[in-house]
Amino acid sequence: MSARSNILNKLRTGLAGSIPRPDDFDERLVTEPWQYAPEDRVMRLRNLMEAVHTEVHQVRSDDWPEKVAAILAERELGNLLHAPATVHGQQLAVHWEQSGSHVQLLAYDRPVEEWKEELFWQVDASITGTVGAIAATGSLVLWPDRHEPRLMSLLPPLHIALLKASEIEDNLYAMMQRQNWSAGLPTNLLLVSGPSKTADIEQVLAYGAHGPKELVVLILEDA
Amino acid sequence: MSQRIPVTELTGGFRDRAEVALADGQLRTNFRTAMDSLMKKRADAFPDEEEREGLRELGNRIKARALSRLPDLLEQLEAKLTDNGVQVHWAETTEQANEIVHGIIQARQGTQVVKGKSMVSEEMEMNDYLAERGVECLESDMGEYIVQLDGEKPSHIIMPAIHKNRYQVARLFHDKLGVDETDDVNELIQIGRRTLRRKFMEADVGVSGVNFAIAETGTLLLVENEGNGRMSTTAPPVHVAVTGIEKVVENLRDVVPLLSLLTRSALGQPITTYVNLISGPRKADELDGPEEVHLVLLDNGRSGAFADAQMRQTLNCIRCGACMNHCPVYTRVGGHTYGEVYPGPIGKIVTPHMVGLHQVPDHPSASSLCGACGEVCPVKIPIPELLQRLRQENVKSPAEGPKVKDGGAKYSRKERLIWRFWRTLNSTPALYRLFLWGATRFRKLTPKHVGPWTQNHTAPVPAKRSLHDLAREHLARNGGQ
Numbered sequence: 001m002s003a004r005s006n007i008l009n010k011l012r013t014g015l016a017g018s019i020p021r022p023d024d025f026d027e028r029l030v031t032e033p034w035q036y037a038p039e040d041r042v043m044r045l046r047n048l049m050e051a052v053h054t055e056v057h058q059v060r061s062d063d064w065p066e067k068v069a070a071i072l073a074e075r076e077l078g079n080l081l082h083a084p085a086t087v088h089g090q091q092l093a094v095h096w097e098q099s100g101s102h103v104q105l106l107a108y109d110r111p112v113e114e115w116k117e118e119l120f121w122q123v124d125a126s127i128t129g130t131v132g133a134i135a136a137t138g139s140l141v142l143w144p145d146r147h148e149p150r151l152m153s154l155l156p157p158l159h160i161a162l163l164k165a166s167e168i169e170d171n172l173y174a175m176m177q178r179q180n181w182s183a184g185l186p187t188n189l190l191l192v193s194g195p196s197k198t199a200d201i202e203q204v205l206a207y208g209a210h211g212p213k214e215l216v217v218l219i220l221e222d223a
Numbered sequence: 224m225s226q227r228i229p230v231t232e233l234t235g236g237f238r239d240r241a242e243v244a245l246a247d248g249q250l251r252t253n254f255r256t257a258m259d260s261l262m263k264k265r266a267d268a269f270p271d272e273e274e275r276e277g278l279r280e281l282g283n284r285i286k287a288r289a290l291s292r293l294p295d296l297l298e299q300l301e302a303k304l305t306d307n308g309v310q311v312h313w314a315e316t317t318e319q320a321n322e323i324v325h326g327i328i329q330a331r332q333g334t335q336v337v338k339g340k341s342m343v344s345e346e347m348e349m350n351d352y353l354a355e356r357g358v359e360c361l362e363s364d365m366g367e368y369i370v371q372l373d374g375e376k377p378s379h380i381i382m383p384a385i386h387k388n389r390y391q392v393a394r395l396f397h398d399k400l401g402v403d404e405t406d407d408v409n410e411l412i413q414i415g416r417r418t419l420r421r422k423f424m425e426a427d428v429g430v431s432g433v434n435f436a437i438a439e440t441g442t443l444l445l446v447e448n449e450g451n452g453r454m455s456t457t458a459p460p461v462h463v464a465v466t467g468i469e470k471v472v473e474n475l476r477d478v479v480p481l482l483s484l485l486t487r488s489a490l491g492q493p494i495t496t497y498v499n500l501i502s503g504p505r506k507a508d509e510l511d512g513p514e515e516v517h518l519v520l521l522d523n524g525r526s527g528a529f530a531d532a533q534m535r536q537t538l539n540c541i542r543c544g545a546c547m548n549h550c551p552v553y554t555r556v557g558g559h560t561y562g563e564v565y566p567g568p569i570g571k572i573v574t575p576h577m578v579g580l581h582q583v584p585d586h587p588s589a590s591s592l593c594g595a596c597g598e599v600c601p602v603k604i605p606i607p608e609l610l611q612r613l614r615q616e617n618v619k620s621p622a623e624g625p626k627v628k629d630g631g632a633k634y635s636r637k638e639r640l641i642w643r644f645w646r647t648l649n650s651t652p653a654l655y656r657l658f659l660w661g662a663t664r665f666r667k668l669t670p671k672h673v674g675p676w677t678q679n680h681t682a683p684v685p686a687k688r689s690l691h692d693l694a695r696e697h698l699a700r701n702g703g704q
């Protein structure tokens with residue numbers, strides 16, 4: 001007998017004579033305490049994210065690349081990983097060209113194996129999109145794909161995320177429903193709620209454990 | 224400021240270890256400080272009692288529902304994961320689970336493994352198993368890394384290195400990694416970051432645990448703050464997740480309340496920095512992520528607990544650690560005193576099913592039954608009730624057929640005889656009177672030392688006259704008014 005059938009048999013014997021419990025999930029318990037007026041939603045998200053060391057800026061959809069340039073200049077960074085095939089990636093590239101920026105634009109355009117050393121140690125910053133955010137917990141929703149692979153938001157010490165104000169949902173439940181997650185998830189879906197951190201030594205909070213040391217969120221107010 | 228404090232030795236039984244731990248002032252300060260702060264954080268994270276209780280009730284129902292269909296859900300999970308390209312393995316014992324993991328590593332000719340935090344892999348003692356076979360298995364959670372570097376075991380399921388202070392970590396890093404000693408926590412973390420990043424890059428296989436396995440979509444959900452979990456599950460070419468069979472939930476929406484309960488109860492956070500939902504290996508057109516993803520489902524005594532409707536509730540556990548943070552015993556003796564993978568109240572109710580009561584005979588009674596654990600448990604496991612049940616199972620005679628693994632570990636015929644005598648004494652008036660007569664006359668003869676009681680108390684001595692006597696006299700004098 002295989003381990004599988006042994007385990008399942010034991011469990012079935014344990015259940016003999018009992019009936020499955022009904023599904024009485026009460027969605028009000030996970031939605032009602034976490035609802036916000038549209039004008040408060042951004043503020044709630046902002047407050048929660050700032051409380052965990054995230055830098056948040058409210059910008060316009062035509063001037064955000066400038067903000068990105070300023071953020072990089074402030075930190076004197078040398079390069080930025082972006083996704084050239086996305087709309088925001090192209091917008092960024094256009095601005096870069098017009099402004100003659102010295103910050104090198106990198107693209108995640110080959111499998112990780114082909115540039116692991118560089119990707120792990122030499123990329124200063126990255127910029128990715130998001131598919132929304134959750135006001136209740138101060139979380140971004142990332143949906144990595146071919147253009148913005150999983151490691152793009154994890155390896156560089158600075159991660160800049162673009163968020164459309166209109167895509168902020170009240171709570172996780174609402175987000176799942178609106179995007180119909182049950183119908184199909186990407187290989188890796190992420191909720192990101194700040195830069196990487198740890199409190200494993202004496203419960204003292206330290207940022208930049210293994211992932212980004214800094215997270216900057218640009219909220220596009222008119223998008 | 225770099226004093227070296229002796230770490231509690233993992234020898235002897237619970238009582239011996241407790242004595243050592245209780246005498247260790249530094250250890251007690253480290254735990255007291257940490258537990259006080261974790262309790263406050265949890266309380267602050269649930270400001271609204273009604274909201275909290277509603278959510279706990281919902282959490283309990285979700286887990287109860289999942290368990291009421293456990294075999295079906297496991298099959299559904301397996302089918303969905305397989306569709307998604309994840310390979311599912313089943314293991315009845317930790318030995319089998321280790322063999323499976325080792326087999327996967329061997330197939331890739333792997334020699335280096337990085338591990339995100341996983342209590343199930345601790346159950347398996349995977350690090351040792353792989354080390355014996357020439358595979359380096361490195362912990363990557365900062366706390367786990369510290370503990371592993373010092374050749375220790377975790378002392379808390381969420382905060383593995385909570386028994387150490389910064390000076391102890393500084394000295395450890397200095398000794399083992401050859402870095403300058405620093406008591407700056409940020410600097411210490413950066414040392415860990417640099418060392419481990421290289422390991423993430425080089426590792427052949429990443430191992431992780433699972434917080435929730437979602438049957439509906441075939442998804443493994445992991446929570447963490449550090450990013451080491453994402454690293455371990457994303458950077459190496461192979462990801463192996465190991466988990467207990469109780470972690471499966473029916474659908475995606477079920478994790479909404481469970482996730483909130485978990486992070487708020489554990490750390491007082493509305494959510495962890497990362498919630499990582501993995502639903503498959505790298506697709507043909509993707510540029511990163513593991514090429515292979517495996518899930519190992521481990522039983523290790525869980526089906527035994529499942530067979531008993533009352534004990535089944537131990538499988539509700541979402542491993543938040545709140546019960547230990549609120550436990551007056553745990554706070555004083557620390558995690559290592561329990562001598563097993565899961566310490567504290569949760570350890571006391573799950574460990575017997577895994578290793579048998581013979582190995583942990585003192586666990587069920589190392590509790591004041593104050594009830595704090597049951598009160599804070601986010602999925603409403605009645606821990607004190609289960610401890611009482613285990614106490615009963617622990618003293619059952621073979622003829623009474625104990626229902627828990629190695630039940631009757633503390634059965635003693637002598638104790639049984641004494642209790643039987645005590646019952647007869649109290650239910651036979653003539654005998655009782657005779658006993659009273661003797662006890663009051665020869666009161667001076669009662670023993671001065673009666674076990675642990677007289678460590679902190681003076682031995683009880685019967686009064687000169689019994690209450691019965693006095694009452695009779697009083698009634699005679701006052702004519703029963």
Ligand code: SF4
Nearest residue numbers: 540541543544546600
């Ligand atoms: S028993 Fe309850 S309180 Fe303890 S770790 Fe499990 S879920 Fe948390």
